[in-house]
Amino acid sequence: MRHATDLRSVTTREALLDCAERLFVEHGHAATSLRDITREAHANLAAVNYHFGGKEALIQAVLKRRLASLNSERLAALDALESQAGDQALKPSQIVDAFFGTLLRQAASPTNEGGRFLTLLERTMTDPASFVRTVFADEYAGVLERFKRALFRALPDVPREEILWRFHFMLGATSFAIAGSNTLRLVMGWEDLGQDAPSTASQHGTTVETERLLERLMSFLLGGLRAPLPQPAA
């Protein structure tokens, strides 16, 4: 089931990225040593320092690789929608799908296994280390700006502050959608799979399952987004 050389990763550099990512997801970056990573990648201990300059830089590279890919795809999706809509405002459901649907579909792509990527993303969002937050902020700033504008246009009669909050809530719901290693099992009533159980979603992480999850999540998100306002006259 695991024989380390893993998969593609022709160069040492790539092997390090791949192995580091997997180990970070499984144990967190704080609990993963460079020795763990280089052993798994069949590389030398000094390789990380040579290729990346240090552990922090490796972590940042792992995150950047995924976030950049995700966000450029998101922007592409939004671009397509907007050019197709001409000068009309998009529907909220389109925007939500471009943002969250892209995420889930990319998480289900064969490049990732199960919800690994989502777990990584979820941790990144809440990581206390500043060098992690930096990457996150850099990679997200532009995308969020674009999507916020789109949502403002799509929901002209909802106060902007309210939209921002709901966008934030949607992020949280999505974050838990697949990745919630702990809660998902508990809520669903599944048994704990022992000490170091792998990402929950990978258990049945076929494309079909992801498709169903996406449908579930989308209707929840849209329900929340379009819910009646707390107090109409703010």
Place this chain on the structure above:
Amino acid sequence: MRHATDLRSVTTREALLDCAERLFVEHGHAATSLRDITREAHANLAAVNYHFGGKEALIQAVLKRRLASLNSERLAALDALESQAGDQALKPSQIVDAFFGTLLRQAASPTNEGGRFLTLLERTMTDPASFVRTVFADEYAGVLERFKRALFRALPDVPREEILWRFHFMLGATSFAIAGSNTLRLVMGWEDLGQDAPSTASQHGTTVETERLLERLMSFLLGGLRAPLPQPAA
């Protein structure tokens, strides 16, 4: 602004718990050493081992203290509602409030500062370490069972699996509601407050703000919970 002895915490044991909790929230438990904790608590390095038996046990104690308090209050709220409703099913909004409202209100209590407790909870939910998951599972198992049953009764025509997913989504949205240290700033367009910014919510974490947040969150959650089903005939 900080002079360590902190607050109540008459005994060394309590001081250790308080300081550990704060440092865990700020830097994560992996990045927090016993030296940091004992220094902050004006206690001796050996004190942690004496009072708790080791670092892991201290972490578990920190989590248990909060989770036990939160969940007993949740159960009390549900008990009150149910005994008041007699043999009638509760309204979804009542159940959601007993679960998530209790959380937010407790997070806003003077015992905690701002969203500190929510950050702790959020991290606990997604922590990869097994000794953290254990505590979480133990403390949550009973409560979740009760609330699931209540929701099943309240929404008899919604498939149970769907309810469970939506409950899970709600957990995610709530988790991000205050605690999302990173995303919140980004989504809202606030500037980063520098290297080690404190919990975002504590910036304006008055009771009034929490009340408004609770209203926002509740309407979002209920909107999502009662959203039209993805495919009526599953």
Place this chain on the structure above:
DNA sequence: GTCTATATGTGGATAGAC
């Protein structure tokens, strides 16, 4: 219960040969 001193381990990083 509290403290000092210390045992023992592990981590990240680097110098320098190949």
Place this chain on the structure above:
DNA sequence: GTCTATCCACATATAGAC
């Protein structure tokens, strides 16, 4: 680019005096 050997900082934990 890769490897070995090693340095050094820092972590947890404990033994034993007070």
